[in-house]
Amino acid sequence: MSSIIQLLPDHVANQIAAGEVVQRPASVVKELLENAVDAKATDIKLIIKDAGKSLIQVIDNGVGMSVTDSRLCFERHATSKIRQAEDLFSLHTKGFRGEALASIAAIAHVEMKTKQDQEELGTHIVIEGGKFMSQEPAVLPKGTSFAVKNLFFNIPARRNFLKSETVEQRHIVDEFQRVAMAHPNIHFTMYHNGSEMFNLPISNFRQRIVNIFSGKTNEKLVPVKEETDILSLQGFVGKPEFSKKNRGEQFFFVNDRFIKSGYLHHAVMAAYEGLLKDGSQPSYFLYLTVPPHTIDINIHPTKTEIKFDDEHALYAILRSAIKHSLGQFNVAPVLDFDRDPNLDTPYQYQNKEAEYPTIQVDRSYNPFADDKPSKSFSTPSYKKPEAQPNWESLYVGLKQAGQELAEMTFENDAVTSSLFEENEVEQEVKRTYQIHKKYIVSPIKSGMVIINQNRAHERVLYEAFLTSMTVHQASSQQLLFPLQLYFSAPEMDLLAELKSALENTGFVFEAMEVDHVMISGLPVNVTESEISIVLEELLRDLQDGIPDSSFSQNDTIAKSMARSLAIKTGTYLTEKEQENLVHNLFACKEPDVSPFQKPTFITMSVEDIDKKFSV
CATH class of the missing domain: 3.30.1370.100 (MutL, C-terminal domain, regulatory subdomain)
Structure with a gap:
């Protein structure tokens, strides 16, 4: 019986790997931006056309690549970050996957231009569907320009599964924002169909957040900072009154890498306990720095999930730090036993004796006397009525009225008809009833x-x-x-x-x-x-x-x-x-x-x- 197992050709293996690495244009953006950050660039430009379907280009001023490296980077499992298996647990960089560029080149038209600072000429490489079309020297500026055109041109089924331009553009913006927020020391710009969407100059963390989300973001932020042996925490959380229904502005960064963690999110929500309305979500931008050997990054294909050694300690530190910041900035209700300085005695009254009020009474005043009372004191008194009322005059004629009242005759009090008409009774009947306000x-x-x-x-x-x-x-x-x-x-x-x-x-x-x-x-x-x-x-x-x-x-x-x-x-x-x-x-x-x-x-x-x- 003949063998039925065989090795796949490289171009087929690369297309299969591309299914894991490149899910949509945003995946390419993420890989290229992270490579530019790892190249120690200080200025990165992202150019997009048709939500990444026609063009994704990343231009940086990083260290560039040599002629050999520029060709070798498109091979499978080729990386500059890993030398042995133990290096996976001491990563300080991002693009360590090893097959990202090979997978991208297998499903698109790729054009790369790169040059190192000490070299006179750079390298210009063109690849189409995983096949090297040309490689030649060229006069280029320092850094790397990586252009990906016609994504999924040779896999039409994958291209048909892409969403509308609005959706794909939103995913690209999400990836751009995550990388830009993690590295405020880099100048980022983004262009879509020829128009500038973002221009983020070098700044601190707070200013980078404000530049991305614009508006009145600055007044919504409460700083959070904590230093421990196992965790260094800094960042910002939003004030409860600015909470939203969606979870759009929630970011965790661990060692300058964006991650998703439901466990850490629960710690943040626990810190806001009693401050948020039902269904509301707070904003937070938290940067965590932990020793690299205490986390495992390589547990998810997109590298957005991380395994921590001691999650319980991180949970407690995160919750207490946020709760302390909310209370410190008078956002959360706190007990304050300090006296109010406004209640202190003014300086000029500290040694002054208190003046007690005096009471003067006219003991000779007789309210029933005919003559007016003597006023022997200076304080004003109640004024006596000029004429005493004659109370007996109020009863004059009451006897005659009583006699007339006794002589009055009343009609027969027999009920001859209903108090309300029938149509009025019908109007009083309720037509609807509400149960449990639901x-x-x-x-x-x-x-x-x-x-x-x-x-x-x-x-x-x-x-x-x-x-x-x-x-x-x-x-x-x-x-x-x-x-x-x-x-x-x-x-x-x-x-x-x-x-x-x-x-x-x-x-x-x-x-x-x-x-x-x-x-x-x-x-x-x-x-x-x-x-x-x-x-x-x-x-x-x-x-x-x-x-x-x-x-x-x-x-x-x-x-x-x-x-x-x-x-x-x-x-x-x-x-x-x-x-x-x-x-x-x-x-x-x-x-x-x-x-x-x-x-x-x-x-x-x-x-x-x-x-x-x-x-």
Whole structure:
């Protein structure tokens, strides 16, 4: 029997490895940026076209590569960071995978230009689908330029699985932000389709965070710092009042490497216990430095998960440090036994005797005397009435009135009719009842209907918003003063794309700047206090991509806004509000389901109720 196991050719093995390394264009961005950081660059440029599908280029001014290294870096398992297996536990750099460049070159058109500082000429290499097309010397500046074109050109199935440009661009921005925040000592710039998205000069950690997320981020941050034998912690956490519904601004960096850790996230949430509303997430940007031999980085293909030797100690230190910072900066309630200096005695009154008030009484005053009292003291006294009332005059005529009262005759007090008319009695009967501030019960001919108030209001708002966007006749309520809201650069791009659709719902945008918007009008269903929550949840819901068709885009916006503005469970409704909700629900085109295809009400017939009592 012939053998059936055989070794794969290199180009096939590289394409298989590319499936692990390159999941989307953002994966290429991450690898190239980390290589540029490892090359000791102080200026890194990222150039993107068509969300990375057409071009991903990273230009740095690092140490560059020699002729031999420039060819060898595209071989499998080729790296400058590892010499033996023990080196995996003492890593201080990032790009140690060894097959990243080989995998990228196997599925794209790659053009690399590199030159070392001491060399006169550099090297220009062109690779297409893993095949070396050319290698020649060239006059180049110091550093490396790595251009990846037509990603997945030879694997169309993988290319078809890519999301829309908005989604892929968001993933690229996420990777760019993570690398840029970990290295504030490097100047980063990013360009997308010829326009500059980020320009981050060399700065400290706080300024780098503010430059990335713009807006009023600076006033939201509370510094955190702790030094121990097993951990060096620094960074910033957000004030509780600036918490959001999504987990977008949450970053852990361990030894200048971005990681994800649910365990450490739980430690942060424990420090905020009692300070956040239900469902709110705080912002945090925390930089942890630990000895390299106490962590294992090589446990996940994307290197974003790390195994710690002593997680319990890190949990305790992180929780206590954040809690201390929140209390130190008067964010969390703390016990303060220091006296208030405002209550201290002023300096000029310290040796002065207190003056006691004197009381003077006119003992000769007789309130029943006819003559006026003598005023032998200087303090004012109560003024006596000029004329004493004649109390007997109040009873004059009372006797005659009593006689007339006795002579009055009363009508027969027999009940001849009901106190209320029948229609008035019907009006007094309640038509709806609220149960546990969650359900509305209303009687019907066959029994009763039980309505979920949250889902019912979602359906009412959803159809109202959808109608406004379709007919383009939305009503707006004008604000006395324009409202200014700050957003990050990716969120501003998303808002710019949604502007026309939001205007059809009733929003009026007075201006859209680089990091904020000016809103002068709101939909009639939105209050000024709710606007920031509505837009934040809308941006969060649309982060997975905006549908291409106009109707699908409007449908997504209407669903998001309806969910944000709908009456929540636990809200008390008056009888009038209950009736309006019931009437509006059954006036909808599809009253039986919410916009998210969940039932809005159930019915119970009299027979069903009788069965409950037939036991």
